[in-house]
Amino acid sequence: MSSPRILVIDDDANIVRLMEYGLRNAGMEVLSAHDGTEGLRQLYEHKPDLVILDVMMPRMDGWTVCQRIREFSDVPTIMVTAKDQDSDIVRGLDLGADDYVVKPVRLPVLVARVRACLRRAERAKQERPEITYADGYLLVDLPARRVTVGDEPVKLTPTEFSLLARLIQSPGRVLTNRQLLEDVWGWEYTDDLDYLRIYIWHLRHKIERDPKKPDYILTEHGVGYRFRASE
Numbered sequence: 001m002s003s004p005r006i007l008v009i010d011d012d013a014n015i016v017r018l019m020e021y022g023l024r025n026a027g028m029e030v031l032s033a034h035d036g037t038e039g040l041r042q043l044y045e046h047k048p049d050l051v052i053l054d055v056m057m058p059r060m061d062g063w064t065v066c067q068r069i070r071e072f073s074d075v076p077t078i079m080v081t082a083k084d085q086d087s088d089i090v091r092g093l094d095l096g097a098d099d100y101v102v103k104p105v106r107l108p109v110l111v112a113r114v115r116a117c118l119r120r121a122e123r124a125k126q127e128r129p130e131i132t133y134a135d136g137y138l139l140v141d142l143p144a145r146r147v148t149v150g151d152e153p154v155k156l157t158p159t160e161f162s163l164l165a166r167l168i169q170s171p172g173r174v175l176t177n178r179q180l181l182e183d184v185w186g187w188e189y190t191d192d193l194d195y196l197r198i199y200i201w202h203l204r205h206k207i208e209r210d211p212k213k214p215d216y217i218l219t220e221h222g223v224g225y226r227f228r229a230s231e
Helices: 013-025 036-046 062-070 086-095 107-126 158-168 177-185 193-207
Strands: 005-009 029-033 050-054 077-081 099-102 132-134 138-141 146-149 217-220 224-227
Touching: 005 013, 005 036, 013 029, 013 107, 029 036, 036 050, 036 062, 050 062, 050 107, 062 077, 062 086, 077 086, 077 107, 086 099, 086 193, 099 107, 107 158, 107 177, 138 158, 146 193, 158 177, 158 193, 158 224, 177 193, 177 224, 193 217
Parallel strands: 005 029, 005 050, 050 077, 077 099
Antiparallel strands: 132 138, 138 146, 217 224
């Protein structure tokens, strides 16, 4: 099996060297770019398996680069943010990012997240679940990976879709926080409860009539979440 190819887009040369060191020691091929324009060119030319993208860059920031990437590619993308703030994370999800890492970057965490993201992307290619949910307002066609809300198509990131699929596949059943984190993201994430909360919040804003009073994704406080099918 060939080594996964990772593209790092960051204007900080020291950070790039640090990431290159950690990823290459983990058996990965690494490409690098020091601005958004060069990063997009390398993405188009070399077709990496995953992109690590810094948010704060001159001329073209990471938000814009992520948006441009999603115009032509579904490559898994990890945003690197300087602040661990929900608003930054949600903005990244809005633009199509699959994950985020907070600076200062810790190499073991970065490598673990890259591996987990690659596993999710590979699993999404191989899995073809045979469940479709439809109730007149929400349609989730798992085999076709298609979601519509009120007859309007809704674009989910691969991770958001995997989370929704996992809930729909167990209707009415409470899935624990730890179970969801391990099933959707991987064992590396089992203690990241805030991570799951943010993704649930974001998913509700995409599929619920009123995200503050959800009909579908219900919280079981202190335990986890369950999907309630409409009657």
